[in-house]
Amino acid sequence: MTTVLKGASVPPRSRGLVSRRTLTLAAVLALALAWGFLPEFTVVVVSYIGLYALVAVGLCLLTGVGGMTSFGQAAFVGMGAYATAWLCTSPTAAAWLGPLAASALVPWLGLALGLAITFALAWFLGSITVKLSGHYLPLCTIAWGLSLYFLFGNMEFLGGQTGITGVPALTIAGYSLASPRELGVLIWAVLLVALWLLHNLLDSREGRAIRALKSGRLMAESMGVDTARQRIKLFVLAALLAALSGWLYAHMQRFVNPTPFNLNIGIEYLFMAVVGGAGHLWGAVLGAALITLLKEKLQDVLPSLLGTSGNFEVIVFGLLMLLVLQRFADGLWPSLERLGSRFLKPDPRVEPARATALARRELPPAGTVLLRADRVTRRFGGLVANDAVSMHVKAGEIHALIGPNGAGKSTFFNMISGVDDPTEGEVRLMDRPMQAHPAREFAALGLGRTFQHVRLLGQRSVLDNVALGAHLRARRGWLASMLRLDRGEEAALQAEARRQVERCGLAEHGDAPAASLALGQQRIVEIARALAGQPALLLLDEPAAGLRHLEKRALAELLAQLRAEGLGILVVEHDMEFVMNLADRVTVLEFGTVIAEGTPVEVQSNPRVLDAYLGGAEEEAA
Amino acid sequence: MDSQIAVLLAQDGLVNGAVYALMALALVLVFSVTRVIFIPQGEFVAFGALSMALMQAGKVPATLWMLLAMAAATLVVEAWRHRRGASVDWRSALLWCVAFPLLACVLVLAWRPTGIAAQAFATLVLITPLGPLTYRLAFRPMAQATVLTLLIVSVALHGVLVGLGLLFFGAEGSRTSAFSDATFQLGGLQVTGQSLVVIVVAFLLVILMFQFFGRSMVGKALRATAMNRVGARLMGIPTELAGDVSFALAAAIGAVSGLLIAPLTTIYYDTGFLIGLKGFVAAIVGGLASYPIALLGALLVGQLEAFSSFWASAYKEVLVFTLIIPVLWWRSLHSRHVEDEE
Numbered sequence: 001m002t003t004v005l006k007g008a009s010v011p012p013r014s015r016g017l018v019s020r021r022t023l024t025l026a027a028v029l030a031l032a033l034a035w036g037f038l039p040e041f042t043v044v045v046v047s048y049i050g051l052y053a054l055v056a057v058g059l060c061l062l063t064g065v066g067g068m069t070s071f072g073q074a075a076f077v078g079m080g081a082y083a084t085a086w087l088c089t090s091p092t093a094a095a096w097l098g099p100l101a102a103s104a105l106v107p108w109l110g111l112a113l114g115l116a117i118t119f120a121l122a123w124f125l126g127s128i129t130v131k132l133s134g135h136y137l138p139l140c141t142i143a144w145g146l147s148l149y150f151l152f153g154n155m156e157f158l159g160g161q162t163g164i165t166g167v168p169a170l171t172i173a174g175y176s177l178a179s180p181r182e183l184g185v186l187i188w189a190v191l192l193v194a195l196w197l198l199h200n201l202l203d204s205r206e207g208r209a210i211r212a213l214k215s216g217r218l219m220a221e222s223m224g225v226d227t228a229r230q231r232i233k234l235f236v237l238a239a240l241l242a243a244l245s246g247w248l249y250a251h252m253q254r255f256v257n258p259t260p261f262n263l264n265i266g267i268e269y270l271f272m273a274v275v276g277g278a279g280h281l282w283g284a285v286l287g288a289a290l291i292t293l294l295k296e297k298l299q300d301v302l303p304s305l306l307g308t309s310g311n312f313e314v315i316v317f318g319l320l321m322l323l324v325l326q327r328f329a330d331g332l333w334p335s336l337e338r339l340g341s342r343f344l345k346p347d348p349r350v351e352p353a354r355a356t357a358l359a360r361r362e363l364p365p366a367g368t369v370l371l372r373a374d375r376v377t378r379r380f381g382g383l384v385a386n387d388a389v390s391m392h393v394k395a396g397e398i399h400a401l402i403g404p405n406g407a408g409k410s411t412f413f414n415m416i417s418g419v420d421d422p423t424e425g426e427v428r429l430m431d432r433p434m435q436a437h438p439a440r441e442f443a444a445l446g447l448g449r450t451f452q453h454v455r456l457l458g459q460r461s462v463l464d465n466v467a468l469g470a471h472l473r474a475r476r477g478w479l480a481s482m483l484r485l486d487r488g489e490e491a492a493l494q495a496e497a498r499r500q501v502e503r504c505g506l507a508e509h510g511d512a513p514a515a516s517l518a519l520g521q522q523r524i525v526e527i528a529r530a531l532a533g534q535p536a537l538l539l540l541d542e543p544a545a546g547l548r549h550l551e552k553r554a555l556a557e558l559l560a561q562l563r564a565e566g567l568g569i570l571v572v573e574h575d576m577e578f579v580m581n582l583a584d585r586v587t588v589l590e591f592g593t594v595i596a597e598g599t600p601v602e603v604q605s606n607p608r609v610l611d612a613y614l615g616g617a618e619e620e621a622a
Numbered sequence: 623m624d625s626q627i628a629v630l631l632a633q634d635g636l637v638n639g640a641v642y643a644l645m646a647l648a649l650v651l652v653f654s655v656t657r658v659i660f661i662p663q664g665e666f667v668a669f670g671a672l673s674m675a676l677m678q679a680g681k682v683p684a685t686l687w688m689l690l691a692m693a694a695a696t697l698v699v700e701a702w703r704h705r706r707g708a709s710v711d712w713r714s715a716l717l718w719c720v721a722f723p724l725l726a727c728v729l730v731l732a733w734r735p736t737g738i739a740a741q742a743f744a745t746l747v748l749i750t751p752l753g754p755l756t757y758r759l760a761f762r763p764m765a766q767a768t769v770l771t772l773l774i775v776s777v778a779l780h781g782v783l784v785g786l787g788l789l790f791f792g793a794e795g796s797r798t799s800a801f802s803d804a805t806f807q808l809g810g811l812q813v814t815g816q817s818l819v820v821i822v823v824a825f826l827l828v829i830l831m832f833q834f835f836g837r838s839m840v841g842k843a844l845r846a847t848a849m850n851r852v853g854a855r856l857m858g859i860p861t862e863l864a865g866d867v868s869f870a871l872a873a874a875i876g877a878v879s880g881l882l883i884a885p886l887t888t889i890y891y892d893t894g895f896l897i898g899l900k901g902f903v904a905a906i907v908g909g910l911a912s913y914p915i916a917l918l919g920a921l922l923v924g925q926l927e928a929f930s931s932f933w934a935s936a937y938k939e940v941l942v943f944t945l946i947i948p949v950l951w952w953r954s955l956h957s958r959h960v961e962d963e964e
């Protein structure tokens with residue numbers, strides 16, 4: 001029975017005709033072969049699609065993967081275009097450049113200038129909005145996109161509304177790229193390289209960190225990811241892609257004026273990303289192609305249909321966008337992919353590179369105090385959620401924190417994990433004061449944690465989720481990931497993730513999407529993720545909730561084994577049987593204060609505890 | 623600059639600031655109740671002003687046909703939801719989809735008002751239902767989406783409405799006749815009656831809104847929804863009510879703002895967008911949450927705009943929108959820990 005079910009749920013993989021990679025290569029090859037024979041008009045349109053896709057792919061990364069967005073990308077395109085146009089034509093620039101002026105090198109200097117200005121501006125804009133909620137960045141980009149547009153149109157040295165004419169063609173090694181047929185090759189080469197680099201980035205340690213941004217920053221921070229920095233870098237990367245597109249645009253059009261960098265066009269770029277499928281790199285290419293072709297058609301049809309001329313395609317685009325967002329929230333690419341998956345076979349498995357060693361932590365000897373809370377008080381206005389709570393967790397012991405609902409366990413948990421700070425008192429981790437330190441520094445010092453409400457990336461595989469836990473044990477950054485210099489480290493991370501998944505008894509679910517597991521199993525995935533970080537101290541928030549009897553027993557065995565290895569474990573739990581059989585020491589909270597502390601036997605016979613559990617709140621007795 | 627010019631500019635800034643204050647009020651209202659960052663708010667300003675202008679020119683504004691089309695579409699959606707077993711509150715649906723559009727038809731087609739007050743009333747009846755209809759068609763199907771997705775929907779809707787505005791009203795701008803042609807000499811300063819009307823009406827509307835939220839049952843329900851959506855629903859406050867009322871108020875406020883400024887500046891089909899965005903800058907000063915700070919922000923934006931139009935008129939818009947950067951920087955100083963998004 002089970003085998004039949006399995007066969008039904010997993011589509012037969014071997015029946016496909018070609019692999020994804022082969023298909024992509026074939027498509028690129030076909031385009032390259034046909035390029036010389038396509039009519040001039042088609043070449044121009046395809047070149048434009050390439051230019052737009054370059055911007056849209058940055059937006060896909062920002063919107064679909066990173067959970068941010070920007071309406072002002074057109075302004076960054078303008079940056080790239082105006083920087084090179086000005087440098088190539090302005091007498092002031094010529095005077096600066098001296099003998100270099102009018103050489104074939106100038107456009108490349110223009111590229112460098114455009115990228116540098118864009119980098120600085122995007123970093124600045126990103127860094128002022130990064131600490132605020134996610135919707136401030138896009139709002140800021142609307143305002144900024146408008147400002148830049150007005151600036152382009154008003155700056156004397158940028159030619160005002162008429163713009164700059166006479167931008168030279170690009171030359172590479174003496175070979176001029178004056179016609180679209182020649183420049184188009186460069187455009188598509190740049191686009192394909194960018195897609196490859198971004199694909200590599202997403203398929204790496206840093207890619208996992210970027211994906212984690214979308215599902216709330218708390219989880220990512222607790223895994224040691226500097227979410228603010230990742231968000232800024234992502235925003236800057238998208239801006240740089242836009243500037244690159246602008247540079248190519250300027251040398252294709254050979255003149256620039258403010259119109260194509262208006263906010264409306266910025267919004268159009270976002271349409272491309274969303275309609276095509278934000279979150280899928282190829283979705284950007286699909287979206288750019290769809291919107292460009294549609295715009296072409298609509299500009300032909302609409303004016304005669306409506307009897308007047310004007311920018312009416314925006315009505316259709318807007319309605320299309322509404323439809324896509326309401327009916328295909330992930331854009332059209334995933335639907336296309338599902339359709340095509342029948343004919344595709346999986347990519348051949350790449351032989352993993354030789355794993356390099358991951359950073360290992362020297363675990364402190366058993367009995368060392370790992371975490372100490374000293375008279376920790378937390379007030380919310382007039383409410384005292386924790387009142388002078390003191391406790392400590394030692395290496396090689398399991399410490400349980402129990403208490404009725406509303407006793408202040410979650411508040412306390414937040415303060416010892418870097419989510420919140422005490423109003424008074426002190427939390428010390430590895431004997432260091434942790435006041436005002438972010439959660440990622442707790443992780444760096446060796447604290448691993450799980451969440452009461454499971455926080456996993458549901459669409460990603462269990463292994464991928466667990467590998468995120470080992471984020472801090474590897475070092476390779478964005479550039480190394482893009483250039484695939486991280487394969488040894490990545491293999492080590494994957495191996496570590498597999499080891500932890502197997503250890504936690506989920507070996508057969510490793511490749512399944514995390515959301516497909518039962519809730520209890522998802523809690524175990526969270527434990528595996530915490531263990532992948534090789535913590536010295538493990539904080540577990542209700543790990544046994546939702547587990548079946550046998551699973552609970554397996555969990556207890558795992559925790560006992562971890563204790564024997566020298567980990568310190570703090571468990572917040574409601575299941576009394578589970579706690580009392582497992583814990584070495586128990587702390588009981590009620591109304592924000594510690595009412596008892598000691599071995600399970602001592603606590604169980606403590607009259608105040610009995611009163612709190614049996615006298616006050618009967619429903620908690622279970 | 624002498625003091626005469628300074629006072630003149632300050633007066634100008636106050637009038638514009640009053641309109642931005644109304645925008646900011648509507649934006650904060652819609653965002654806090656529905657989590658929608660309502661970019662098309664400004665479009666109601668243009669729709670209101672230009673519909674009024676067409677009525678004064680003796681024509682039937684095309685916004686009426688848009689209202690009827692949207693009402694019909696909403697009715698179809700409601701009927702479809704009803705068939706699929708969703709509970710549909712037909713009373714409110716009929717109010718927005720039938721009663722208001724019918725009244726608007728009667729006012730615009732049959733009565734054809736000539737008095738300025740009657741025309742203003744007809745405009746309000748015409749524009750106000752566009753708010754709840756927009757909400758039901760565009761936003762309600764995705765009430766569970768993230769703030770970011772709702773923002774993208776908002777921007778898409780802005781595109782649709784601006785495009786329709788161009789279709790309905792053409793590329794030429796219009797002005798409407800003033801509510802008051804009086805002028806006063808106030809200590810050597812000339813004050814037009816219309817600018818007084820703007821300030822007084824804006825002030826009254828603000829007071830009215832505070833009364834509405836402080837006293838009335840619906841206002842309190844809206845405030846409860848803003849504070850805790852799930853909790854409010856559990857207390858029996860229908861989410862539809864919150865969406866309908868906040869969007870209706872937003873549309874009405876937009877239309878009133880349009881009526882107020884159309885006699886002072888020429889309104890084009892896309893003027894509303896910039897006005898709405900300036901309201902946004904003000905609303906962001908208040909963190910999209912605080913009404914009083916948003917009002918102060920609006921006055922600040924008005925003054926900044928007025929004075930920068932004197933010193934650097936070409937960079938007026940640049941300066942106003944760049945204000946958002948120090949504002950956001952200042953706000954980010956106040957938030958220390960990572961905010962977790964819903």
